[in-house]
Amino acid sequence: MAEQPLYVQLADELRQNISSGEWGPGHKLPPERELAEDRKISRNTVIKAYDLLLHEGLITSGNTRAGRRVRDRRTLYVYASKTEQVDRRITSGVDAWVTDVAEQNRSAGQVIDVGVVNADEDLADWLQVPVGEPVAVRRRLRSVDGLPDNLCDTYYPMDLAREIPEILNPADVQQGVIALMAERGYRQVRYEDRLRWSPATPDEAAKLGLGPGIAVLRQIRIGHTEERPVKATVTIWPGDTHELRYEMSA
Amino acid sequence: MAEQPLYVQLADELRQNISSGEWGPGHKLPPERELAEDRKISRNTVIKAYDLLLHEGLITSGNTRAGRRVRDRRTLYVYASKTEQVDRRITSGVDAWVTDVAEQNRSAGQVIDVGVVNADEDLADWLQVPVGEPVAVRRRLRSVDGLPDNLCDTYYPMDLAREIPEILNPADVQQGVIALMAERGYRQVRYEDRLRWSPATPDEAAKLGLGPGIAVLRQIRIGHTEERPVKATVTIWPGDTHELRYEMSA
DNA sequence: CAGTGGTCTAGACCACGAC
DNA sequence: TCGTGGTCTAGACCACTGG
Numbered sequence: 001m002a003e004q005p006l007y008v009q010l011a012d013e014l015r016q017n018i019s020s021g022e023w024g025p026g027h028k029l030p031p032e033r034e035l036a037e038d039r040k041i042s043r044n045t046v047i048k049a050y051d052l053l054l055h056e057g058l059i060t061s062g063n064t065r066a067g068r069r070v071r072d073r074r075t076l077y078v079y080a081s082k083t084e085q086v087d088r089r090i091t092s093g094v095d096a097w098v099t100d101v102a103e104q105n106r107s108a109g110q111v112i113d114v115g116v117v118n119a120d121e122d123l124a125d126w127l128q129v130p131v132g133e134p135v136a137v138r139r140r141l142r143s144v145d146g147l148p149d150n151l152c153d154t155y156y157p158m159d160l161a162r163e164i165p166e167i168l169n170p171a172d173v174q175q176g177v178i179a180l181m182a183e184r185g186y187r188q189v190r191y192e193d194r195l196r197w198s199p200a201t202p203d204e205a206a207k208l209g210l211g212p213g214i215a216v217l218r219q220i221r222i223g224h225t226e227e228r229p230v231k232a233t234v235t236i237w238p239g240d241t242h243e244l245r246y247e248m249s250a
Numbered sequence: 251m252a253e254q255p256l257y258v259q260l261a262d263e264l265r266q267n268i269s270s271g272e273w274g275p276g277h278k279l280p281p282e283r284e285l286a287e288d289r290k291i292s293r294n295t296v297i298k299a300y301d302l303l304l305h306e307g308l309i310t311s312g313n314t315r316a317g318r319r320v321r322d323r324r325t326l327y328v329y330a331s332k333t334e335q336v337d338r339r340i341t342s343g344v345d346a347w348v349t350d351v352a353e354q355n356r357s358a359g360q361v362i363d364v365g366v367v368n369a370d371e372d373l374a375d376w377l378q379v380p381v382g383e384p385v386a387v388r389r390r391l392r393s394v395d396g397l398p399d400n401l402c403d404t405y406y407p408m409d410l411a412r413e414i415p416e417i418l419n420p421a422d423v424q425q426g427v428i429a430l431m432a433e434r435g436y437r438q439v440r441y442e443d444r445l446r447w448s449p450a451t452p453d454e455a456a457k458l459g460l461g462p463g464i465a466v467l468r469q470i471r472i473g474h475t476e477e478r479p480v481k482a483t484v485t486i487w488p489g490d491t492h493e494l495r496y497e498m499s500a
Numbered sequence: 501c502a503g504t505g506g507t508c509t510a511g512a513c514c515a516c517g518a519c
Numbered sequence: 520t521c522g523t524g525g526t527c528t529a530g531a532c533c534a535c536t537g538g
Binding site (some may be wrong): 255256257291292293294295296313314315362 | 525526527528529530534535536537538
């Protein structure tokens with residue numbers, strides 16, 4: 001095995017300090033210039049080491065006097081499908097994610113915002129509407145323990161949003177939109193998840209407080225009634241701090 | 251909106267050439283020095299732009315005279331759970347992934363290799379065995395159209411591997427290991443998927459021909475009989491060229 | 501052997517925001 | 520205000536490999 005490059009060695013050493021717990025969440029990392037001087041290496045080399053950790057999601061990229069910090073990386077488990085509890089969740093009307101977070105003794109919050117967008121190719125495919133068609137959207141920025149955690153946007157065909165005006169009201173729907181839709185005659189009988197993963201876009205990175213290029217999972221959940229798709233939910237989950245679980249019977 | 255940094259602008263321009271199809275898969279990108287001279291910018295800036303594209307999985311990082319190339323990024327759809335076809339697939343004994351690939355008019359191949367490893371904490375949790383316990387493993391390197399596509403390692407408790415010697419035989423099991431296990435009294439009644447996503451390790455990157463730091467999805471599928479977990483399959487899917495799908499009834 | 505990417509150095513100026 | 524990261528420059532040497 002050849003000797004590793006300097007910046008990899010440095011990253012390994014810093015990573016060790018973090019994963020051992022010596023530098024806990026929120027710990028301030030040494031400034032680039034200080035680390036460079038101490039080690040008699042170039043600041044650029046320090047930056048490359050920090051970039052590695054940034055891409056691994058271990059640290060933040062604060063661009064101000066506050067400097068870089070160690071991120072909180074406790075893993076959050078999210079049940080995308082749970083054989084035993086599907087009924088309870090759907091009928092209880094509580095957002096399943098809120099339940100998952102609470103069961104892990106952490107506190108969940110969300111900010112809702114609504115709007116109308118024109119369908120791009122993906123959205124048109126998911127909802128089976130023409131490209132360019134207006135579509136209603138409820139956007140959620142969801143937080144855990146006060147910090148941004150994931151983005152969850154749900155899209156509805158426009159005719160449905162007109163029939164169920166609560167969809168375009170930026171308030172919490174206490175009983176849950178799924179239950180509400182079922183009441184009004186749109187009972188979802190099957191759904192499909194499509195998963196894609198890639199680096200976060202700059203926009204997503206900003207909203208979630210991630211470094212650019214951190215991997216995120218896009219979970220697209222399409223809900224169908226007997227007749228047609230009635231909603232598409234796109235959830236952006238940052239990598240390495242989440243585990244998505246599916247339980248299935250054979 | 252403030253003006254983007256130089257390297258982002260350059261990356262955007264190069265990305266445009268790729269996504270428009272002007273530079274197809276395999277196309278050789280301009281050498282860093284040439285691009286720097288043409289644009290009157292520093293070679294380091296060009297490198298940062300190429301690094302962005304590398305992390306997005308758009309290009310390769312060839313470190314030799316061959317230079318950087320555009321990667322083939324056609325998306326492969328993989329069904330992790332398909333309501334209608336579960337039975338057909340399980341009984342037919344053909345690897346479900348091979349079926350998926352064939353249905354998309356591409357050709358699949360795999361190299362199998364077997365061994366025994368000691369359980370780390372994760373594996374011990376998945377198979378419900380003590381940490382350090384020996385565990386049998388069948389490793390697959392699976393290819394599409396002749397190029398490495400994903401890594402698929404299946405772990406079995408040692409007592410089971412002794413009872414079913416085919417598990418540790420590095421040959422294709424024509425009827426499928428699941429069907430074989432069912433014949434010998436280990437019928438799987440439920441399974442659970444756990445999904446994690448993060449940058450590829452250097453080892454994975456090398457086996458799959460990826461740039462370092464490309465996002466990969468780790469799909470861990472744990473199969474249970476009525477009594478206990480009997481296998482854990484870890485599949486490494488490179489990002490941006492795969493979409494994983496789950497179909498479920500409500 | 502020559503072209504390529506990988507690494508490293510030693511500087512510079514800027515924007516931002518905590519103090 | 521001044522410490523911080525973000526960006527950019529202009530060089531240098533090395534390892535690898537295709538022709």
